[in-house]
Structures are given as structure tokens and as C-alpha cells.
Amino acid sequence: MAATIKDIAKYTGLSIATISKYINGGNVLEKNKILIDEAIKELNYQVNTMARGLKTNKSNTIGILIPKLEKIFCTSIVSNIEDILLQHGYSTMICDYKEDFPLEEEKLKFLVSKMVDGLIIMPHGKDGAIIQEAIDKGIKVVLIDRALDGVDCDVVLVDNMNSSYGAVEEFITKGHKRIGIINGPREVFTAKERLEGYYRVHRDYSIKVDEDLIKHGDFEIDSGYKLLIELIKMEEPPTAVYITNYEMTLGAIMAINEYNVNIPNQLSIIGYDNLQLARIIKPPLSIVVQPMKAIGETAANLLLKRLQGDMTNFPIRYRLKTELLIKDSVRKIES
Amino acid sequence: MAATIKDIAKYTGLSIATISKYINGGNVLEKNKILIDEAIKELNYQVNTMARGLKTNKSNTIGILIPKLEKIFCTSIVSNIEDILLQHGYSTMICDYKEDFPLEEEKLKFLVSKMVDGLIIMPHGKDGAIIQEAIDKGIKVVLIDRALDGVDCDVVLVDNMNSSYGAVEEFITKGHKRIGIINGPREVFTAKERLEGYYRVHRDYSIKVDEDLIKHGDFEIDSGYKLLIELIKMEEPPTAVYITNYEMTLGAIMAINEYNVNIPNQLSIIGYDNLQLARIIKPPLSIVVQPMKAIGETAANLLLKRLQGDMTNFPIRYRLKTELLIKDSVRKIES
DNA sequence: TTGTAGGCGTTATCAA
């Protein structure tokens, strides 16, 4: 069905080797160039990437592995990665593992089996062993958002600690003393760092932390919803709540609406991610904004660099800054 | 580096053919089974999908092609597709074409070059020729969300016409006569159908359509924002506005907030998609909900069926129903 | 049940 180099050879009267060389940028007589181009058009020839990959062990393809396709944080980064990679002639294969550990491993193997030249991974599991295997096979890997033990590769991270520090500091300077935090799972890298910032700013301002104000969710809507309710139903509820990712922020707002909590008079709020959200709800929400564009671009450019064999400063660890977007969801407490 | 069947053969003392047969489910003496399994584990063997694909012209992989990764409508469907496909042993390759026509073609070719066995496509361009080429190569294709001329394949659509009919009817029965619509581009399949529903319900209720109330956006946030402003600034503004996709609904709400329009007292609103949205904003928003899960599952199961060679009723065209979720954003006008 | 051998489409080496 599909035309092969052989067909081109037949059509042009040249040899397979010559055609192949031309296709790969080699030198050929001008008149043969024309002839081959004609044949390619005529026969609608396209290289068989399987055959080529089998031979070269390369695919000109980058695998991207993310936890969940429905998280705008993930897809936004992916989209930015793609922009860069496409410009440089690489295709991408996007996989999500639905935040499932075995599936993460499976998808990673799938990507490897497709002979990707490089991999950009937002990892989930604690175990870097499988990723290290890929690296050992010569695949260049860049981790994003979360670092991992036991893996020898570049990482692009967000400065989670300071993101929390800044958000909570905003509460503190406005006079809040009882500040709740709806955080991610204890064992997750980003959640740990975000909590660390919460502690540190309390310490720096000499405010005692009430451990009951620290809630651990799972970064999903539901837990944002439930944990906010828990907080407002406390005997001595917080006057401010900081929520550490987008989905849980959504959930928290649902709870706030349902319980008719007035923002910011009854409760001050700082959420996370998704600029749009800040403008959609009323009053406009103060949020921590992660640099999705920078994450994607940094990771893509770094990978590109490694792919070209430039291993300067390997392994390198980037820390990208978040931005605190101040709107009207934080109330100043007069003292 | 990576182990091959040849290595397994050496390790076990068996022949390549025997190993291959076993790997592909053939019968082998029990003791050889054990031996081979041991070798596979020991040498960490994994099939080279390139070599296999080259030979078989199959990849056990389904390509999914969508307009934009950051649209929850797309990714939600994709996620549902994946669930089904994975269960049946298929891997997926997700590509987005950033709503760009040339890129759509390029990514499609990429997928084809990866020897996907099937393709689920949410098409953008008007031209089905390239898709037809894929079909001619024996790739099974299912189109979702939008139909296309010149392509001979199954389609899974939403009943757009009735979705609009129902939404606008809700306004009409509550006494509204001047109903604005923020619709997608004139030439887009879904937009055309949604507009058709708008017209039809007006006709059925004998309400004259004021063409000035019909706005065409591009399904992005910005146009929702701008067009809503246009509508409320009209000399004789509508009392209700129906917005026909998620992103434009977001934009419209931004405008509403900015201009301090009171919903539903000053303006009644029905939006589109994303259940969460309905709960997040105040007052809760009435919306048209598309059956993302059903779309994904229907498409995946249909493709699976075709892949098994079952061509009953080919080409088939599904029409999935939307749901109208009534909340508090529509006011009843007393007459 | 097992093994031999040819070929999938490409690239790459080495002569011509």
C-alpha cells in the first residue's frame, strides 16, 4: 500500500542507498534531486518511522508523562513544552497515568518502548528506580514539579516554600493570627515544601502554630470542600485559610458558597493557581500563581540542550518563582 | 544494551522462533515456559515495538487527536476514552493540534506514522481528505464532537440543536423575549447546530429573532467577555443570555463581575459545560452539560468494535443528549 | 513442539 524507498528507487532508476542518503540530507546530483522529489510526491512516500527507529534507535520524539490530563496545571505546562519542542523538530507523545502508581510505571515503559529520545516527567511515586532505568538506556530525562530520590537527572521545580511563605505572610501582615491551611498529602514533595513555608513564616513572625489548623487533603475538589467545612466548624475557627492547589481551592469555594460564608468579612482566603478563577468569583480571589509557562519552557529547553549532548552543570535543579496575586479576598483586621 | 529475543534464545538454548511464539501466546513445553520466563526476568527483556510494528504493521496503539489540551471538554473525553481502551489492552497516543489547521494535519500524519491501529479525532478543519487517507490505509477512525464532509467513518456527536433548544426554551417559559446568544464561529459544526436550536425554539414559540442579539465568538474566554459587554451595552439589551461553550461562559462571567451586573435580577444567564462552575459562582449557574463520559465511552467502544472487524451499521452516527442543569441564574419575568 | 530462513523498510559501510 504505502510507498517505500524501494518504490522510489524503481520509479527513479536510482538505488535504494542513494534515495535514503538524499532523504537524510546527503548530496545527490541536482537532476536526481528533482527526480527523487518528483517520485516522492507522485508516490506519496512517507518514511516508515518503525523501520527507521528500528535501525537508528531514535524516534525524534519526546515523551511527556503527567499525573492527570484533567488538571489544567499539567496540561498548561505540557502545552508550553510542546510549543518549544515542535519548533525544534521534535514530536511529543503525551501520557497521563491518572495518578496511579502502577499505571505510571506502565506508561513510562510504553514511552520507552516507543524509543523516545527524551522524557519530561511529573512524577508521582516515591521510587525513581524505573526512571533511572530509562536514563541508563540513554534516554535524557527532565523531572518537573517534583523531585525524586534515586534518580540522576535534571529537575525543574517551583519555589513552593516561598510561595506559602508569601501567601501566609499576606495574612499575617493584615493582622491574622489563626490561619488555616488546606494542604496536600503529607508524603507529596510539593505539599511538604508548601507546609514548610507555612511553618517558617509563623516562626519568623513569632506566631504559634495551632496544629489543628493544618489539614491534609489529596489535592482534589472533594477534599477542599470537606476540609474547609471542617475548618469553619471548629470551635475556634481560623480567620483566614490558605489553600494549596487549584482543585482544592475550587472545592473550598463550593463549601463557602454553600455555607454562605462571606468573603472576606467572615473569612479571608488565598487560593492557588488558575488566574481565571480569580476573576470569576466574587469577590475576586487572591491567589498564588505558578509559572506554568516558565516551567514548560525551562524543561523543554533544558531537555533540548541535553539532547544535543550539552551536559553542562548536570544535574541541574531549577527553582522557579511563584507570584502572589492580591485581590479582595483578604480582610485587614484592625487591632 | 537492551535484551533481545536472540539473547533469550542464547540464555535458554532454545531457538528464536520458539521464544517468539511463546511471547505471542503460543504453546511451549512447561519446562521451557519456566526457562523462558526466567530468562525474560533475568535479562529484563522487553519487546522492541519498533521491530514488531515493522513486521506486523500493528502497534496496539490508538491515536487520539484533539484541538486543545487546555480545554477540559477535550481532556475529560480523552480520559474516558483511555479508561476503556486501557482495559482492552490498547495504549493511547494523545496529540493536540492547538486549534491550528496545518498542525492538525501534521499531528495526524505523525500518528499515522506511528502505525496506530485506530484513531479518535475531534476534527477542526473542514477538509476530511487527510483523514480519509488514513482510513484508506486501513486505520479505523471514529470522529467525535464534529462531523466532517468527505470522510467515510463513524461519528459520535452531541445533540447540539436540542441543547440550545432546551436552554432557550427555559428562558422563554420564564417570560423572556429578548434572548441573546453568544455562539461560536459561523462555520463550526457545533456552533451551527447550536444556533439552529436557538432559531427553532423562537419559531416554535412565535418569538421574532432580533439578529442583533446573535453574537459570534471564537469559543475562547476573551470573546465571551467582549460579547457579553456588547450585549449589555445595547440600546435595548437582552434580558437573558445563552452562552454556548465553557470558555466563553467564563469570559461572560468575568464581564458580569466587572460591570457589577446582578444575576439574575438584571440579567439571566445559561452557560455551558463544567459542572463545577455551576457550584462555584454565585448565584449558582444554570448550565447545559455535555455528556463527556458517554462521548468517550461510546467512541472507544465503537472503535474497539471496528477493530475487531465488526462493521455492523457502518458508518454509524450517534447523537448523545445533553442535560440542562437548572440553578438560580434565570429569573422569572412576571407578565 | 521446535527450528530454519526469509523478509518487514530503513540506515550505514565500503567499494566502485
Place this chain on the structure above:
DNA sequence: TTGATAACGCCTACAA
């Protein structure tokens, strides 16, 4: 500059 030829790793008749 061009061409013959041997891989790449796997599958599949067919023969043993």
C-alpha cells in the same frame, strides 16, 4: 556521487 549489502529485532510459514 552512487550502489550492493549487511544489519536492526521481530514474526511467520514451513519443515523437521
